[in-house]
Amino acid sequence: MIQLDILAVGNLERDEEGKILEANSTSVLIRTPDRLIVVDPSTKYMKPMVKTSFKQIGVFPKDVDTVILTHSHRDHVENLGFYKNAKVYIHSGASEEIPGATVIDEEEFRICEGVTMVHTPGHCPEECSVFVEADRRYVIAGDTIPLEDNFRKNVPPALNSDPDLALESIKRVRKYADVVIPGHGFPFMAEW
Ligand SMILES: [Zn+2]
DSSP states (O other): OOEEEEEEOOEEEEOTTOOEEEEEOOEEEEEOSSOEEEEOOOOGGGHHHHHHHHHHHTOOGGGOOEEEOSOOOHHHHGGGGGOTTOEEEEETTOSSOOTTOEEEOSSEEEEETTEEEEEOOSSSTTOEEEEEESSSEEEEEETTSSSHHHHHTTOOOSSOSOHHHHHHHHHHHHHHOSEEEESSSOOEESOO
């Protein structure tokens, strides 16, 4: 069985002009029978929260074997060094290289049974989501869907490299997901 845990719930705060004041991504742990996968390590600010979550779940960060980065932005990747023994995956197209990361070119890349990286560009060229077949179908969307509002109102991320592609990507998530875990904020049900 595959289990998902939220290691830290991220936030995204803007001022009235839309300038970002604070951004910390949500971080997710996927446990399969033989793999420990983290999607988006998040920021230094969130590290105490992430550490506490590992203690509560009863897993050691050193045992995480895989880290998937939804994209290369700092608010998602800052704690990458915390997972010293993990193989790191990112989709191609990032403007900044992540040292040591394996770059994926495929539209869909299977990490293991039930866990697939899906290219969902639009926020930035390398943006991808992680589709997980567990008790329900989960999409860990990164900034394909930064906030629940983007999904409910069908609007592309405020920061985007291609708004049309971003909407296509939201559509792709919508088709699959029972539950969406956005880049920032709490998981939510796709239909309610
Ligand atoms: Zn973000």
